[in-house]
Amino acid sequence: MNHAAGLPTATAAPPRPLLDVDGVSLEYKTPGRRVRATHRVGFQVHESDRYILLGPSGCGKSTLLKSVAGFIAPTEGVIRLDGNAVREPGPDRIVVFQEFDQLPPWKTVRENVAFPLLASRKFKRREADARALHYLDKVGLSAFADAYPHTLSGGMKQRVAIARALAMQPRILLMDEPFAALDALTRRKMQEELLALWEEVRFTLLFVTHSIEEALLVGNRILLLSPHPGRVRAELNAHQYGMHSAGSPAFQATTQRIHDLLFDLPTPEEPASDRHLATARRAAA
Numbered sequence: 001m002n003h004a005a006g007l008p009t010a011t012a013a014p015p016r017p018l019l020d021v022d023g024v025s026l027e028y029k030t031p032g033r034r035v036r037a038t039h040r041v042g043f044q045v046h047e048s049d050r051y052i053l054l055g056p057s058g059c060g061k062s063t064l065l066k067s068v069a070g071f072i073a074p075t076e077g078v079i080r081l082d083g084n085a086v087r088e089p090g091p092d093r094i095v096v097f098q099e100f101d102q103l104p105p106w107k108t109v110r111e112n113v114a115f116p117l118l119a120s121r122k123f124k125r126r127e128a129d130a131r132a133l134h135y136l137d138k139v140g141l142s143a144f145a146d147a148y149p150h151t152l153s154g155g156m157k158q159r160v161a162i163a164r165a166l167a168m169q170p171r172i173l174l175m176d177e178p179f180a181a182l183d184a185l186t187r188r189k190m191q192e193e194l195l196a197l198w199e200e201v202r203f204t205l206l207f208v209t210h211s212i213e214e215a216l217l218v219g220n221r222i223l224l225l226s227p228h229p230g231r232v233r234a235e236l237n238a239h240q241y242g243m244h245s246a247g248s249p250a251f252q253a254t255t256q257r258i259h260d261l262l263f264d265l266p267t268p269e270e271p272a273s274d275r276h277l278a279t280a281r282r283a284a285a
């Protein structure tokens, strides 16, 4: 109630999520049988979230990401972007993959970043080049604009792939273990750079990893998926963790808690007797 005026205050409607994954089951048809990759998975990503899909190998993370990208249709449920059902790939969802060979080797770095802009027919060559250089600058690669991909390190190739994706200004950037093939030091540096880039551009990110540490460092929300077929195990906040807190006691305690949740071990707050109830509650939530 608005006591001053004696009138009811309008209750603000919750903001509509940018991405709404609603009860999504995904399957592969192989000769002779169907493989269920995810079972009724649901989650919501809001504008400027850094949303993480975390789970063991084979739990359907990549399949979910491909489905959000529009490459695989759900057998059950629906995926909505800005309220519209996703039915096919589109420039509003760009994927960065793990592999270093995402860049056509016959194009220079600048041509690689400019190519999707030109292909979209929304930009003339000069505009596309200028925008490509702008985003290459953001990932610290202006000096390599005229280099060919084979002359770059793995980390530099991933920076080009990120610049190319961001240059398209997608509604949501989809990343599938983009740093998993890098050495530990480069990986940490890339995580830091991604966060710095996010501070500057505030894009919305859906990021797949099976590293608990990476999930806590990169994400502000984390969806935990159970092993094959992937189901929602829990959803956690992670905005309190960042590069500054890596390795702190709180960080380590959360890492352990996530580990226990992923492997269905009782956690300190969740005695064994309550475990099945809690699991059922989470599955129903």
Ligand SMILES: Nc1ncnc2c1ncn2[C@@H]1O[C@H](COP(=O)(O)OP(=O)(O)OP(=O)(O)O)[C@@H](O)[C@H]1O
Residues within 6 Å of the ligand: 028, 029, 030, 035, 036, 037, 055, 056, 057, 058, 059, 060, 061, 062, 063, 064, 210, 228
């Ligand atoms: N093209 C395919 N045909 C048939 N089954 C597939 C195909 N791709 C994936 N699968 C199966 O679907 C399930 C989910 O696979 P997915 O690649 O999404 O897992 P993931 O969580 O990304 O694993 P990882 O962490 O190893 O990348 C697995 O059981 C896998 O064997």
Ligand SMILES: [Mg+2]
Residues within 6 Å of the ligand: 061, 062, 063
């Ligand atoms: Mg995968």
